[in-house]
Amino acid sequence: MRVEIWSDIACPWCYVGKARFEKALAAFPHRDGVEVVHRSFELDPTRAKGDNGLVIPMLAQKYGMTEDQAQAAERNLGENAASEGLDYLTEGRDHGNTFDMHRLLHLAKERGRQDELIGLLYRANFAEERSVFADADEYLVSLAAEAGLDADEARAVLADPARYADDVRADEREAAELGANGVPFFVLDRTYGVSGAQPSEVFAQALEQAWGNRSPLQVIDGADGAEACGPDGCAVPQS
Numbered sequence: 131m132r133v134e135i136w137s138d139i140a141c142p143w144c145y146v147g148k149a150r151f152e153k154a155l156a157a158f159p160h161r162d163g164v165e166v167v168h169r170s171f172e173l174d175p176t177r178a179k180g181d182n183g184l185v186i187p188m189l190a191q192k193y194g195m196t197e198d199q200a201q202a203a204e205r206n207l208g209e210n211a212a213s214e215g216l217d218y219l220t221e222g223r224d225h226g227n228t229f230d231m232h233r234l235l236h237l238a239k240e241r242g243r244q245d246e247l248i249g250l251l252y253r254a255n256f257a258e259e260r261s262v263f264a265d266a267d268e269y270l271v272s273l274a275a276e277a278g279l280d281a282d283e284a285r286a287v288l289a290d291p292a293r294y295a296d297d298v299r300a301d302e303r304e305a306a307e308l309g310a311n312g313v314p315f316f317v318l319d320r321t322y323g324v325s326g327a328q329p330s331e332v333f334a335q336a337l338e339q340a341w342g343n344r345s346p347l348q349v350i351d352g353a354d355g356a357e358a359c360g361p362d363g364c365a366v367p368q369s
Contacts, residue, residue, distance in 0.1 A: 226263030312360030326356030
């Protein structure tokens, strides 16, 4: 069974949702028969490379809140991450264009190191002080090498904007065709769709159902929906 996960490195709920899904997958009796593929989804595909900014002012502007309220929202998101065993910096993070990261993830897919790289990219963006946006190419090359990729090959991909660009765009078109307008979005064997960073129990249910059934795609939102990130921003947890 194949599980496809549409996500963006800039999406905190994708970071949390990946951990929740992996918890469910680890307990799934047929986990050895599950292939996980990460698909590209840019929350802001129009943002230019190098157009970086701090997260807190961005949140305040996007949601019409004060910076103190935005900071409180980040602390609450940090608590959600911590509940899944994830580190999360609630101050000083920045945001920017993620297209090159998605291109590298397609290289990593070809080399069988995609899950390793996306995990390192999430960690770098959400849990480490060094910026994956401001420090750009050489930092991304070092993360690719840590994931098991050849550093020179990763550097060559970053130097050529056309490499894997069509693959990223194809993933994004497919997401739109499937009706995904936010991430994370999980598609299980093209049978079930799970929208948002659902609790692990919802992912466990979806794995069981998808394993035993073949039917048109059904989107599982859960009882009350779940947090996700879309073109208009990310769901902000309230205290």
